[in-house]
Amino acid sequence: MPKDDAFPTAVLPPSALTGRKTRKTLDSQKKELVWPDNLEEALLEALRFYQPRSATGRPLRRFTKRNCFIAEHIRVRTGKERTAKQVGSRLQQISASSKDPELLEMITRRYYGPSSSETNYGSPTNSSRLSSPVITPSLTSIIDEEGDDCDDASHLAIFDVTESPFDQIQLNVALSTTGISAHLGLDAEIMSHGCDLILTVDNPHLSPVSHGLSSARTLPDLPIASLSGRVPNVTLFSSLLDPTIACFCAFTVYYDNSIFIHTEKTSLTSFPLPSGSVKYTTPLLPGFWGKLILKSDIDRYTIVQDIAQESTMQKVDVVAERRWLSFTYGFESTATTSAFPPAFRADPSSFITPEQHIPISSPSLHPSFLQFQTDPPFLQHPNSLYPCQGICVGGVPETLDFYEQSSPHNTKTGHFVPFID
Structure with missing residues (x-):
């Protein structure tokens, strides 16, 4: 599978949005990047999905377990583990290097109003724009204030049950x-x-x-x-x-x-x-x-x-x-x-x-x-x-009709192979 197809890059292409690319590796022996393209795409995707709700309509004072939410989404999406601390560090790097206003808005926004149209939910254009006023304090304080500990409670209510x-x-x-x-x-x-x-x-x-x-x-x-x-x-x-x-x-x-x-x-x-x-x-x-x-x-x-x-x-x-x-x-x-x-x-x-x-x-x-x-x-x-x-x-x-009317059976492997060129 081509690398570009690993995730829906039409949502948030990381190279165009995050600015400076990190080349830090997890281990000097394995040379595995901490933030390869697919993990960074999952990070940005989770950032877009994270939507804490304010019961009073006022902007939230802190991002409740946001880094934990993103770390969990990365694990589910890619099978790779990244800690909340690693997520927070990467968000801090992105906030310093990115020139994309919508991405910076997603990092700093503290209130998420309901979308105007359900059929537009998940749309790269509409879901990443605010429907409420924005409060933008220091980027560093926003990212650091959440904390890095992901206890069991952080998994219980990603969506408000x-x-x-x-x-x-x-x-x-x-x-x-x-x-x-x-x-x-x-x-x-x-x-x-x-x-x-x-x-x-x-x-x-x-x-x-x-x-x-x-x-x-x-x-x-x-x-x-x-x-x-x-x-x-x-x-x-x-x-x-x-x-x-x-x-x-x-x-x-x-x-x-x-x-x-x-x-x-x-x-x-x-x-x-x-x-x-x-x-x-x-x-x-x-x-x-x-x-x-x-x-x-x-x-x-x-x-x-x-x-x-x-x-x-x-x-x-x-x-x-x-x-x-x-x-x-x-x-x-x-x-x-x-x-x-x-x-x-x-x-x-x-x-x-x-x-x-x-x-x-x-x-x-x-x-x-x-x-x-x-x-x-x-x-x-x-x-x-x-x-x-x-x-x-x-x-x-x-x-x-997307289907063939008949589908060949590979007698050597036993696999159903409907559309081999």
Whole structure:
């Protein structure tokens, strides 16, 4: 995967914003940079997400555990550990070297008002601008006053759980595949300060099937306090996908299964396992999760997670990225009467299908992914007899089929390899 695709650099390109680059290393033997590009991007991303709320409307006197929040976000986003003290030192360096007014504003601002439009949440332009007056005391005093100790309390309420009307929530997850049948497994690791989802996608027979939802699963009684502790990680275990092919995740949020709300791209990191399976990890909707989990009508929201191939193809008339798997997440609050059968609960017919789901253009998506929105109506993959069809209305496809009608199976490796050039 190219270095520039490690994180959505369209949000805050670090080289253009932070000014002086630090070359300090962690160890004289390993020569590992303290702040390589991907960690600095995660730092800036966390700085943008950090939004303490003032109950009185007055500017806050201090940044409550901000460095701890950023350090935790870096760990979740990259798998690398950086201390709150290291974060504070880097923020101090950035404040001294950066000439970007918006970045300096994010470092110094003490009150975060609500965004004017929910659909703009996560937008690089809108979410980084203030909706309230700015107070800018000494940069050094702002960064130093927080302190460096991250005790257990710092993990408990990244998002203000008191704003949620529910104590628990049910999560329904449906899997959609193409060309194969697959079994979905669903579990969760629940902690006091967070909740991570664990998905398994496997099928020993690999019998061809048509488009459609292969399976669906339910996790009942998930505590809101854990879900709001931090952005959840999604871990996927599967032996069906080829780990040598780079891929990413595209998240799209809908309201009432039809109204587009938000979209963003995340990296997908793979770890081959001795068993022959592969472990994939990515954060779940990091740019919108903090708002979604506190919604009183969260059961009307749907998340679609597409896993798509990163491609090095250069031809502009060819679709450069294709969807492999699609997961649909639905919610039921404790106040909602379940419409699902008790033995199965997650009803596939209630989820958005691949034919209904249309990824929408977003500044955070990779430019080649946006090619879906702008290419001619019929796009032909070189190894397929079937075109990808899209009828563009006002620049947004009305219908768009990202899938091949059939998908080859690599008999040597046993991996499902849908889109190899």
